[in-house]
Amino acid sequence: MxxxxxxxxxxxxxxxxxxxxxxxxxxxxxxGSTQAVAVSGRLICNGRPAVNVKLKLYENEILFDRLMEESRTDGNGQFRVSGSKREITTIDPKLNVYHKCNYNGLCDQKFTIHIPKDYVTSGNQAARTFDIGTLNLANNFPGQSTDCIN
Missing domain, CATH: 4.10.910 (30s ribosomal protein s13; domain 2)
Known part of the structure; x- marks a missing residue:
């Protein structure tokens, strides 16, 4: 017994x-069920393409965020990242951007973009892509911080 x-x-x-x-x-x-999300956009620094900027797409978790995909911007500052995770509830995706635009420190500047839940779709491939448009990294973004371990 x-x-x-x-x-x-x-x-x-x-x-x-x-x-x-x-x-x-x-x-x-x-x-749980497999859910997918995709994000695209273009990053610039003072009007010029922000080349080779690191991007990490995460599933926001209570204890430790789970990396879904890591990528970098191309020669025109453009990117597209996508990923999928198996979850019981709807995933809570976010995109971390790590850059050095107007910053000469050893570490990177980091800010986070939270992806709306209506861009999360069922399956391994995202049915829709959240387009952040063109962002100038010279701006100050809410919650921007310095990150040495990314």
């Missing part, structure tokens, strides 16, 4: 396992 303490222990064990290996645990338990 299984006691309540054993059931609680097994639940906690699965919870810890799920945080360390989210996809495997969710597949074993058969919960």
């Amino acid at each position: 299984i006691t309540n303490s054993i059931v609680v222990f097994l639940f906690l064990l699965v919870s810890v396992f799920a945080q360390n290996n989210e996809i495997m645990a969710k597949n074993i338990l058969g919960i």
Whole structure:
């Protein structure tokens, strides 16, 4: 006979396992659905293309954000990033932008763009792309900070 303490222990064990290996645990338990998101745009610095700017698309989590894709801008400052994750609830995607426009420090300037949930679609490929338009990195963005570990 299984006691309540054993059931609680097994639940906690699965919870810890799920945080360390989210996809495997969710597949074993058969919960959640695959959801995708895509973001595109162009980055400039003082009117010139912001070339080779690092971009990271994350699924915003309570403890640790999960990287979905990392990319860089092209020679014209343009980019498109996309990714998918298996989640029980709707994913909460965000795009981190790391740049050095008008900044000479050792680290990067970082700001985050939160992607609206209506751009999250079912499946492995995003059905719609959230276009941020053209952003001038010379501007100050809300929440912008210095990031040395990205």
